[in-house]
Amino acid sequence: MADIIFLGTNGWYDSPTGSTLCVLVSTDKADIFLDCGSGFFRAHRFVDGKKPVFIILSHLHCDHISGLHVLARMPFTAGLTILVDKGARDKLQDFINHPFTFPFEDLPYTARLADLDTIGNDLPFEIRYLPLVHSDPCLGFRITIDGKTLAFCTDTGYCENAVTLADRSDLLITECSHVSGQEDSAWPHLNPESAARIAREAGAQKLVLTHFDAFRYASLEDRAAAERAAKNIFSESYASYDLMKLHL
Ligand SMILES: [Zn+2]
Numbered sequence: 001m002a003d004i005i006f007l008g009t010n011g012w013y014d015s016p017t018g019s020t021l022c023v024l025v026s027t028d029k030a031d032i033f034l035d036c037g038s039g040f041f042r043a044h045r046f047v048d049g050k051k052p053v054f055i056i057l058s059h060l061h062c063d064h065i066s067g068l069h070v071l072a073r074m075p076f077t078a079g080l081t082i083l084v085d086k087g088a089r090d091k092l093q094d095f096i097n098h099p100f101t102f103p104f105e106d107l108p109y110t111a112r113l114a115d116l117d118t119i120g121n122d123l124p125f126e127i128r129y130l131p132l133v134h135s136d137p138c139l140g141f142r143i144t145i146d147g148k149t150l151a152f153c154t155d156t157g158y159c160e161n162a163v164t165l166a167d168r169s170d171l172l173i174t175e176c177s178h179v180s181g182q183e184d185s186a187w188p189h190l191n192p193e194s195a196a197r198i199a200r201e202a203g204a205q206k207l208v209l210t211h212f213d214a215f216r217y218a219s220l221e222d223r224a225a226a227e228r229a230a231k232n233i234f235s236e237s238y239a240s241y242d243l244m245k246l247h248l
Helices: 038-045 062-073 086-095 160-165 192-202 220-231
Strands: 003-008 022-026 031-034 053-056 080-084 111-115 126-131 139-145 148-153 171-176 207-213 237-239 245-247
Touching (some): 003 038, 126 160
Parallel strands (some): 148 171, 207 237
Antiparallel strands (some): 126 139
């Protein structure tokens, strides 16, 4: 059993619709953050730090890591592990340091960076990952915990790896940067229809759209239109909003 709280649901930048992407998966064994955009600032309201905390990063675009600037605000007394692709590790280490933010040594709890490919089974959940299609290297994830499977695929254009990661999952969380019908091969992202197509082809139980581009989705009504477009292809489609909660 997991509680899922969408702490930030914008793509690109903060706007009146919300903060940039961060999803909390709270379980009995661990608190897991999927990406760490600016919505991460709300984390201390939902996490007491008595369980180990993990932050899993898809890629290093700023709307997915800017929340790391707030790490010193958090009560992560049982320790923090940030999981990242090996190729991104050194760049992230630079970001978590002067002059951008605080080094780990200055945090009031233990923190470490870990490579996804070497952390092995030293985790209270199962994780699988595959590359997605984006303008810079980016990973999608399939996480199994307490018998439930969650796929997290953002940022990406339509790709087989997203379908594979979401295969018969209980929940697929994916992005919706483009509006209905919009495509851009030079800047790969999903629209409501391509996101719903991934969920349908994967046989997922439920699809939640998030990472709504702050410029193209200026209002929550625009997100509702995306939800309607996705439901035409996959009926269990829902648009997220900041602080939306669901149970898995
Ligand atoms: Zn993004």
